[in-house]
Amino acid sequence: MDKAISFEQVTHTYQANTPYAQNALADVSLVIPNNSFTAIIGHTGSGKSTLVQHINALLKPTKGSVQVLGKVITSATTNKNLKAFRQHVGMVFQFPEKQLFEETVIKDIMFGPKNYGVSDADAQQAAKSAMKLVGLDESLAEKSPFDLSGGQMRRVAIAGVLAMKPEILILDEPTAGLDPRGHKEIMDLAQQLHDKDQMTIILVTHQMDDVVNYASQVVVMDEGKIVKTGTAAEIFADPGWVYKMQLNLPSSAEFAQKLVDSGVPIGKLPLTIDQLATKISQLVAEGADTDE
Numbered sequence: 034m035d036k037a038i039s040f041e042q043v044t045h046t047y048q049a050n051t052p053y054a055q056n057a058l059a060d061v062s063l064v065i066p067n068n069s070f071t072a073i074i075g076h077t078g079s080g081k082s083t084l085v086q087h088i089n090a091l092l093k094p095t096k097g098s099v100q101v102l103g104k105v106i107t108s109a110t111t112n113k114n115l116k117a118f119r120q121h122v123g124m125v126f127q128f129p130e131k132q133l134f135e136e137t138v139i140k141d142i143m144f145g146p147k148n149y150g151v152s153d154a155d156a157q158q159a160a161k162s163a164m165k166l167v168g169l170d171e172s173l174a175e176k177s178p179f180d181l182s183g184g185q186m187r188r189v190a191i192a193g194v195l196a197m198k199p200e201i202l203i204l205d206e207p208t209a210g211l212d213p214r215g216h217k218e219i220m221d222l223a224q225q226l227h228d229k230d231q232m233t234i235i236l237v238t239h240q241m242d243d244v245v246n247y248a249s250q251v252v253v254m255d256e257g258k259i260v261k262t263g264t265a266a267e268i269f270a271d272p273g274w275v276y277k278m279q280l281n282l283p284s285s286a287e288f289a290q291k292l293v294d295s296g297v298p299i300g301k302l303p304l305t306i307d308q309l310a311t312k313i314s315q316l317v318a319e320g321a322d323t324d325e
């Protein structure tokens with residue numbers, strides 16, 4: 034199957050048919066290919082979380098349909114047949130450590146597989162593999178998750194999702210509140226799950242540097258609609274449009290734009306720190322040539 038996920042004219046209205054009705058998605062059509070790494074970006078309230086919660090049918094379309102790994106979800110889909118399906122779609126919510134509740138790390142990570150009827154021994158095996166995957170030392174297995182650091186707690190929560198061995202992993206702002214090192218560890222883990230374990234990764238983020246460093250496809254949302262889809266280079270090619278969407282440029286492009294504004298002939302804006310370094314070296318070398 035070449036497409037893991039497709040949305041067909043999906044509208045989602047919270048509290049539909051009440052005076053509080055709030056249209057959060059409007060006629061959204063989208064394809065997310067299998068094994069892609071897709072970033073969903075857009076200003077606060079643009080509909081990102083609402084969109085991704087349709088992928089594991091936590092929310093159902095008010096109108097339209099979502100197809101995920103061959104399963105079609107519409108407003109008429111009942112919860113009855115969703116359990117087996119949800120096993121394949123892992124969802125890491127914002128601040129997932131808030132959902133930890135067991136007395137030990139290993140029990141918390143085993144909870145998901147056990148809930149799906151996996152034997153104790155197999156659940157333990159899956160939990161140990163997941164701990165390894167997220168870089169948690171096995172000496173932490175019998176500790177209370179609440180005695181760990183914030184970054185470790187987040188990894189326990191992510192391990193709990195990975196222990197289910199999902200094919201699709203949704204990460205909704207997975208690095209919020211982490212220090213730079215914790216941030217890089219989580220993003221590198223996402224990349225590893227994509228590159229080595231062939232997972233389809235969907236990342237909701239406000240971090241434009243992560244978009245250019247990790248995503249192969251970018252979806253931009255505004256007011257419940259998808260306004261652009263493309264590679265990071267395509268999305269950030271027009272800084273004026275990016276600012277109009279209330280988004281930032283990646284930090285390398287932002288810095289380069291300041292050089293452009295002060296008259297430095299940068300040309301196409303570099304998006305990553307490596308591209309920026311190459312561009313500056315070229316300019317320095319050209320300057321050195323002119324000096325001679």
Ligand SMILES: Nc1ncnc2c1ncn2[C@@H]1O[C@H](COP(=O)(O)OP(=O)(O)OP(=O)(O)O)[C@@H](O)[C@H]1O
Pocket residue numbers: 047048055056057075076077078079080081082083084
């Ligand atoms: N449970 C809810 N009930 C009513 N309205 C909601 C609910 N959840 C979200 N909304 C509204 O739907 C719209 C889209 O919200 P959503 O959380 O999907 O946006 P977002 O892009 O993920 O925002 P953020 O970047 O702040 O997380 C917003 O106007 C929001 O206020």
